[in-house]
Amino acid sequence: MSFFRSLFSARPAPRHFARLDESGICRAFKHCSHAPQGGEWVEVNEQRLVWLGQPLPASARITPRAARSALRLLLAA
DSSP states (O other): OHHHHHHHSOOOOOEEEEEEOTTSBEEEEEEESSOOSSSOEEEESSOOGGGBTSBOOGGGBOOOHHHHHHHHHHHHO
């Protein structure tokens, strides 16, 4: 029965992450529901292979979720 229920339960939406080296160069991508541990991973709005080996464009970055929720609270007040 739990398998049947799991088919209809809400799952976290997959998110895109890019791993940056110490120079800010994009070295890898990851597509997962939670932020990866270790390394310098930043959330991006999409994955583009042309970014590999290049500096990540500032427009690609997504602000951290905690900062966005705090911003919403400030704007709602």
